[in-house]
Amino acid sequence: MEGIKITKRPRLKTPYLLVAWPGMGEVAFRAATYLVDKLKAEEFAEIPSKDFFYLVESYIHEGVLDLPELPFNKFYFHKSKTGKNDLIIFISDAQPDLIRAEEYCNRIMSLAKSFKVKTVVSFAAMPQPIDHNQNPAVWYSATSKDLNAMLKKCNAQMLQEGHISGLNGLFLGMAKQEGFHGFCLLGEIPLYTIQIENPKASQAVLEVLAGVLGMSFDFTDLTEQAHAMEGQINGLLDYLKVGPTPGPIGEDEIEKIKKSLSQLTKLPVSIKEKIEKLFLQAKNDITKANELKFELDKWNVYKDYEDRFLDLFKKSKGNNN
Numbered sequence: 461m462e463g464i465k466i467t468k469r470p471r472l473k474t475p476y477l478l479v480a481w482p483g484m485g486e487v488a489f490r491a492a493t494y495l496v497d498k499l500k501a502e503e504f505a506e507i508p509s510k511d512f513f514y515l516v517e518s519y520i521h522e523g524v525l526d527l528p529e530l531p532f533n534k535f536y537f538h539k540s541k542t543g544k545n546d547l548i549i550f551i552s553d554a555q556p557d558l559i560r561a562e563e564y565c566n567r568i569m570s571l572a573k574s575f576k577v578k579t580v581v582s583f584a585a586m587p588q589p590i591d592h593n594q595n596p597a598v599w600y601s602a603t604s605k606d607l608n609a610m611l612k613k614c615n616a617q618m619l620q621e622g623h624i625s626g627l628n629g630l631f632l633g634m635a636k637q638e639g640f641h642g643f644c645l646l647g648e649i650p651l652y653t654i655q656i657e658n659p660k661a662s663q664a665v666l667e668v669l670a671g672v673l674g675m676s677f678d679f680t681d682l683t684e685q686a687h688a689m690e691g692q693i694n695g696l697l698d699y700l701k702v703g704p705t706p707g708p709i710g711e712d713e714i715e716k717i718k719k720s721l722s723q724l725t726k727l728p729v730s731i732k733e734k735i736e737k738l739f740l741q742a743k744n745d746i747t748k749a750n751e752l753k754f755e756l757d758k759w760n761v762y763k764d765y766e767d768r769f770l771d772l773f774k775k776s777k778g779n780n781n
Contacts, residue, residue: 461574463511463567468504470537472546476673477577477640479550479568481627482731484759485649485658488583488628491666492551498678501536501549505571509533512556512564516736535571543675548575554733555627557741565627565634572640580635580642583665584628585658586619588648592693596648596661598668603636607643614671619646645669653693655759660686731759739765742772749773 480492495501509530518525531554538547548571556564572580586599598616601624602608608618623629624644632642645668647661663682670677738752749772756762756769 461571464505464507464571466505466571468502470502470504470539472537472539472548472575474544475537475546475548475575475577476579476581477548477550477568477572478581478583478669479628479631480583481552481555483555483626483628484585484587484654485647485656485661487585487647487649487658487661487665489551489553490657490659491583491647491662492549494662494682495547495666495677496536496549496551498681499538499547501538501547503534503536505535507533507552507564507567512560513554516733516740540673540675543673545579545673547673548572548577557737558630561627561630562634565631568631569635569638569640572635573638578641580632580640581669582624582628582632582642582644583662584624584626584644584646585649585654585661586646587651587654590648590650592650592653593690596658596664598664599646599648600643600668601632601646602643603632603641607641611643611668611672614668616645616668656693657689658686659689731755735759735761735765739768739772746772 478492478495480488482489509532512533513530515527515530517528519528520526531552533552534550536549536551538549540546550568588597590596599619600608600611600616601619602611612618624632624646629644632644635642645665647658647665649658649661659682663679663686666677666679666682735752735755738748738755742748742752749769752769753762756765762769
């Protein structure tokens with residue numbers, strides 16, 4: 461198959477395609493990688509990274525500088541023993557530039573078509589004014605009213621309006637245009653923890669997926685990770701003296717917590733790489749600055765990059781003279 465390296469061609473029964481990339485709270489990426497691990501899903505194909513990704517930095521480890529590896533883009537399969545649908549799981553640990561999204565998605569869909577996939581599933585995060593100790597709700601958006609009716613029975617809430625950013629949402633829209641059915645499950649995460657992994661939200665979306673597929677998954681490790689993360693956030697908020705209050709958290713409190721946590725937590729590697737790529741693009745094409753600013757604001761890190769961002773306009777003005 462052109463543009464895809466296939467090492468094995470399994471026989472699958474009416475498979476669902478599940479896709480995942482990193483994003484807020486790493487909800488999608490964590491859920492998909494956990495599923496691959498627990499189901500012992502087998503790798504069988506990949507999209508060559510050099511076709512869609514390029515290096516933007518070097519890294520240093522123990523004083524030695526080297527180039528990082530390009531992101532992976534791998535397909536896995538699982539033959540279900542209990543459900544009526546097998547699974548194909550596609551995972552990448554970074555999102556390519558959206559300018560190449562159509563070609564990238566088409567490659568994934570071409571493999572899906574070759575295995576007669578009818579239904580596509582994606583995951584995403586849904587930032588909400590909730591407390592991190594709460595059990596997150598799961599929302600959904602589907603490509604048809606029939607799927608909406610089915611998902612409504614699975615302890616999830618329908619998203620009436622809005623958008624799902626990045627490839628976790630974009631892929632589903634493109635897949636619909638190609639004739640696939642599909643849905644996205646969005647796990648709630650607190651507004652003040654978008655930069656922190658949220659295994660609780662990952663578990664929540666997987667629980668809904670298990671109901672849809674008629675399968676059972678072992679959530680022991682995710683539950684333990686969620687408890688550990690809660691403890692860390694509790695300790696951090698106690699140290700910062702900005703602990704959550706009963707009921708919904710106000711906007712002032714959210715901003716205070718986000719600012720404090722952003723100083724003590726790190727952006728996901730994939731998001732750092734995306735920001736660097738956007739800086740590189742904006743340097744050559746200032747119209748890209750709007751997309752860059754949106755990304756910086758979304759992750760609450762504009763202040764960290766403010767000087768570099770403003771320098772783009774100084775250089776752009778200088779180039780026009």
